[in-house]
């Protein structure tokens with residue numbers, strides 16, 4: 001059945017990959033990619049860096065060229081928000097947009113991504129309290145970066161990326177994190193502390209264990225953030241970066257199982273056995289070989305690799321999605337690369353680098369290497385990603401000797 | 412317009428017309444050339460845009476940088492003398508470049 005009409009809802013990283021891979025694998029029928037933003041699929045990582053510095057354009061962010069959609073016969077429909085799905089139970093159905101426009105499809109894929117969580121605090125609706133997900137958000141943020149003081153609520157990846165970019169532009173930045181360390185449970189405490197020190201060296205003030213109580217305004221615009229301990233932080237601009245919520249509402253309303261994301265199997269099939277869900281919106285089996293947990297991944301790697309695997313399901317030659325998840329985050333002078341998914345209680349083997357600001361924290365479960373957190377250490381990152389992908393052991397005792405390059409251990 | 416000719420590991424070729432200032436990686440990804448992933452968008456974080464650059468263009472681009480060198484050393488497909496990360500190969504007007512895509516990037 002690769003001749004019917006394929007409809008992909010959500011024109012982002014995963015949606016763009018899915019239509020490309022479907023065509024590569026021989027999907028011969030019509031393909032429609034519908035997105036609610038006014039832009040063709042673009043890359044989001046530069047939104048917290050190059051876009052804020054004014055160094056990127058819509059064209060430079062584009063994931064595919066206009067010629068691609070034309071040559072591949074992909075009907076790209078922008079500025080249309082799908083608000084309702086009718087599913088027949090056998091994969092086909094109808095999607096209806098807010099404008100009233102509708103599409104009948106033989107096969108449906110959801111690639112709706114995630115949206116920033118907001119804080120339910122007094123003053124959260126003041127002008128100048130913003131979030132960052134879309135190009136429109138980034139452009140608005142860039143226009144406001146001439147403020148004296150920026151408060152970033154949330155010490156996660158996006159918040160720290162923006163903090164570093166803004167500090168480099170001369171803004172006074174305070175990061176307010178409710179938890180005990182930065183980047184939550186995603187990285188080890190060792191890495192979190194070293195990263196914190198680097199941000200502080202770059203002039204960013206970092207407060208952990210600090211809870212915002214309310215946003216205080218001055219004539220409708222934010223002027224300060226008040227913390228639970230009474231501290232008042234001046235703020236001409238507040239970025240709330242406290243994580244994202246999967247956009248699974250459409251799927252839920254259509255009767256598909258959702259549990260903090262559209263629940264899919266290793267073939268990216270939702271509970272009706274036909275509809276696909278890929279990228280940030282999906283709750284999926286961990287693709288790491290040997291793992292049996294379920295999770296949601298918010299990364300370019302996952303959006304791309306899951307969508308590629310899902311395309312095999314579409315064309316009737318289903319291959320499960322497997323691979324070693326990886327992620328990167330550029331925070332000022334820090335190139336953070338993470339290979340593999342550690343459990344929060346996995347142990348840490350720290351390998352200091354040959355110069356300051358460069359190190360690798362290897363994560364071990366017993367003698368088994370589970371992940372690596374690499375800071376300005378791209379070679380280590382490559383070694384670990386390769387070792388995990390090929391199921392090769394890296395002995396813990398040997399890895400602890402920072403004098404021996406990691407790549408020697410793979411030879 | 413610069414042109415890039417991509418040769419797949421199985422020998423099939425595809426020529427893409429690129430924009431001046433695009434990298435060999437961007438031209439591939441935007442036009443759906445399989446085998447070059449370029450996941451990080453060119454920030455030297457992923458090494459999923461490894462290519463073998465035809466020897467005749469070796470001097471047309473800046474030499475391999477330190478991070479690029481480190482990452483190529485441990486690339487998913489073994490490095491050769493003409494290995495490059497194609498995000499570092501930025502195209503100038505009128506340039507014609509031939510690259511070969513490795514078996515695997517991940």
Ligand SMILES: Cc1cc2nc3c(=O)[nH]c(=O)nc-3n(C[C@H](O)[C@H](O)[C@H](O)COP(=O)(O)OP(=O)(O)OC[C@H]3O[C@@H](n4cnc5c(N)ncnc54)[C@H](O)[C@@H]3O)c2cc1C
Pocket residue numbers: 009010011012013014015034035036037043044045046047048080081082083111112113114132133134158247250278279280281297298299300301303326327328329330
């Ligand atoms: C600022 C920022 C920095 C990031 N940095 C990194 C990084 O350094 N490394 C990394 O690996 N990842 C990074 N990410 C995460 C990465 O960008 C996402 O994981 C990836 O974009 C997910 O792809 P997706 O297609 O699932 O979702 P998206 O790219 O968000 O695409 C979903 C699209 O669907 C549209 N949509 C949703 N609902 C509907 C509807 N009902 N009708 C029509 N359209 C709809 C949305 O508007 C959106 O355009 C970053 C994200 C952000 C926001």
